[in-house]
Amino acid sequence: MAHPKVREVRAFVLRGGGADYHDQGGGHWIDDRIATPMSRYPDYRDSRQSFGINVLGTLVVEVEAEDGTIGFAVTTGGEPAAFIVERHLARFVEGRDPREVEKIWDQMYFSTQYYGRKGLVVNAISGVDLAIWDLLGRLREEPVHAMIGGAVRNELQFYATGARPDLAKEMGFIGGKMPLRHAPAEGNEGLREAVDAIGEMRARVGPDFWLMLDCWMALDLDYATRLAHAAHEHGLKWIEEALSPDDYWGYAQLKRDVPKGMLVTTGEHEATRWGFRMLLEMECCDIIQPDVGWCGGLTELLKISALADAHGKLVIPHGSSVYSYHFVATRHNSPFAEYLMMAPKADEVVPMFSPQLIGEPVPKDGRLKIAELDKPGFGVELNRDLAMARPYAR
Numbered sequence: 001m002a003h004p005k006v007r008e009v010r011a012f013v014l015r016g017g018g019a020d021y022h023d024q025g026g027g028h029w030i031d032d033r034i035a036t037p038m039s040r041y042p043d044y045r046d047s048r049q050s051f052g053i054n055v056l057g058t059l060v061v062e063v064e065a066e067d068g069t070i071g072f073a074v075t076t077g078g079e080p081a082a083f084i085v086e087r088h089l090a091r092f093v094e095g096r097d098p099r100e101v102e103k104i105w106d107q108m109y110f111s112t113q114y115y116g117r118k119g120l121v122v123n124a125i126s127g128v129d130l131a132i133w134d135l136l137g138r139l140r141e142e143p144v145h146a147m148i149g150g151a152v153r154n155e156l157q158f159y160a161t162g163a164r165p166d167l168a169k170e171m172g173f174i175g176g177k178m179p180l181r182h183a184p185a186e187g188n189e190g191l192r193e194a195v196d197a198i199g200e201m202r203a204r205v206g207p208d209f210w211l212m213l214d215c216w217m218a219l220d221l222d223y224a225t226r227l228a229h230a231a232h233e234h235g236l237k238w239i240e241e242a243l244s245p246d247d248y249w250g251y252a253q254l255k256r257d258v259p260k261g262m263l264v265t266t267g268e269h270e271a272t273r274w275g276f277r278m279l280l281e282m283e284c285c286d287i288i289q290p291d292v293g294w295c296g297g298l299t300e301l302l303k304i305s306a307l308a309d310a311h312g313k314l315v316i317p318h319g320s321s322v323y324s325y326h327f328v329a330t331r332h333n334s335p336f337a338e339y340l341m342m343a344p345k346a347d348e349v350v351p352m353f354s355p356q357l358i359g360e361p362v363p364k365d366g367r368l369k370i371a372e373l374d375k376p377g378f379g380v381e382l383n384r385d386l387a388m389a390r391p392y393a394r
């Protein structure tokens with residue numbers, strides 16, 4: 001059957017929040033003191049922007065079909081990812097039938113494998129893949145969730161990530177995940193302060209609300225194990241991304257050593273079926289947290305998800321806004337979703353990728369009806385009032 005082919009792929013760079021959600025202005029909780037692997041250097045302890053967390057900015061990928069229909073996606077990657085999309089990946093998409101997502105993904109991945117495999121290159125591949133899925137949905141006039149198996153529930157429920165789990169509880173979320181503020185270089189005093197902060201938050205939210213801790217790769221195995229045991233008395237539900245993403249062996253040991261009932265989660269900086277296979281087969285964690293815009297896109301996430309399902313593990317994507325919502329709706333082993341609280345004080349629900357997407361749905365009372373996702377593609381439009389640069393136009 002005849003089908004419009006792809007006429008052109010375009011890559012743009014956008015600044016100021018959105019998909020690169022670390023690219024925020026001053027005074028935002030996400031750039032407050034948060035423990036990181038760079039916390040060992042006092043100069044880089046107080047702000048993640050001080051070591052360059054926001055240098056990349058947002059990558060926007062547009063895929064235009066011969067009939068003028070345009071699919072798009074946003075992810076992190078900025079100018080270097082725009083180069084990879086325009087100068088390398090576009091050749092595998094332009095002139096092709098956009099239904100060939102498997103072949104296109106395979107060619108993007110293996111043609112870049114000699115310098116790619118993870119990180120920035122896979123962010124770029126993810127952006128192209130998601131833009132193709134958005135285009136397919138627009139051409140077929142179907143939401144993405146309907147193209148990948150259909151929704152298995154009527155609404156999504158969310159936990160909130162941010163500095164104020166107590167406010168998240170008032171807003172109807174099922175749990176709150178707070179950032180760790182102190183790293184091992186700050187010694188036992190930092191560990192005590194971290195445990196006290198969890199205890200103080202537990203007192204505010206009461207005994208039944210889920211309370212989690214995000215460690216953003218900052219810890220070593222010994223410190224993470226001590227922190228997990230010290231926080232157990234405050235009913236910490238999970239300890240997230242405690243170690244370097246490369247330390248599969250450390251994660252496997254941590255999972256064995258945390259208190260019974262506490263979950264170990266990780267994977268937001270992991271990519272592809274092969275990376276997640278390591279986490280799953282080595283028994284590194286209880287929940288994997290692929291970011292849809294970083295792990296290889298939706299085409300790869302479906303494979304990662306099937307692998308996790310066979311291992312009896314949950315897939316709760318990291319952030320990812322609509323790219324997560326359409327996926328989570330369709331999977332039994334994704335029973336809830338993450339909401340990044342992007343208001344500077346984490347005191348109100350604002351669209352996660354604000355201001356880049358128009359029509360981006362937000363949870364109400366911690367929930368989102370699947371009916372709100374019933375629009376073609378990922379159901380959002382790009383905010384074209386923002387200043388977009390196309391640095392590698394061909």
Ligand SMILES: [Mg+2]
Binds near residue numbers: 240
């Ligand atoms: Mg995290």
